[in-house]
Amino acid sequence: MTHCVRRSFRYRFYPTSEQVEHLSRTFGCVRLVYNMALEARIKAHQKGRSMAYKESSAALTAWKREDDFSFLNEVSCVPLQQALRHLQTAFLNYSAKRAGHPRFKSRKRSRASAEYTRSAFRYADGRLSLAKLKEPLRVVWSRPLPEGVEPSTVTVSRDPAGRWFVSLLCEIPVELMAPTDKSVGLDAGITALVTTSAGEKVCNPRHERSDRRRLLKAQRVLSRREPGSAGHAEARLRLARVHARIADRRRDFLHKLTTRLVRENQAVVIEDLNVAGMVRNHRLARAITDAALAGDAVHAGVQVRLVRT
Known part of the structure; x- marks a missing residue:
């Protein structure tokens, strides 16, 4: 199906x-x-x-x-x-009270992005061209788009580390995985990132701690630079690249973990954590953010239920 x-x-x-x-x-x-x-x-x-x-x-x-x-x-x-x-x-x-009042975008803190609809881009034979650009973008196609799929929107963005990305939104058919009678409950933690109801403990890789020396060094260099100078901009970019490395490794680990849990189980029950309240504890805030405690629901025919504790 x-x-x-x-x-x-x-x-x-x-x-x-x-x-x-x-x-x-x-x-x-x-x-x-x-x-x-x-x-x-x-x-x-x-x-x-x-x-x-x-x-x-x-x-x-x-x-x-x-x-x-x-x-x-x-x-x-x-x-x-x-x-x-x-x-x-x-x-x-x-x-509808689903979000707060819209706020003004900042040049320094807001995400730099632009969205193009079908009338403003052309995608053909692995070449992507945007309106008012003479040459197509030099995209690194790390994986091909599904065959016969045409993107509906294209979003171009630049992250704080100076890396450029393009996101293609497509409507694709997804085959539901075969049903299974297995279900699992997850208990999120700090020492053990996740403890399952079957007794399995997933160790916390602590990506921020492993790169903390590099992070502190980049922060010290930035603090010594004069704001507005070329050296300050270079140091800020170097610090952003360290943060990007930590975030990329953390995201990759969490995606692999959640994908495995979804493929092995028909129902996943997780805690509905109040992360914003938990990080107010200054003694645990760094460990909590490094663990990236949050709910990650994957829609593949698997039931995901939140349980308030």
């Missing part, structure tokens, strides 16, 4: 200097449009009226005609429209 799911395939790519300049400008324009639209919505709310996506889109057209924002015409209009749609979704989630 199969069913269709939407799945994102993430790849690394290496842009040319011209692509770096254009995509960086696109990221800045996306952030600016999001913040301007958010400010306009807040002002409209203060005056006692609401502002929907249609009005935000009309405001974007007016901003492009102004001399101060004429540079918005230099990038593709699709990522800018997608930023407005994301803002609309954020307000819908806020109205």
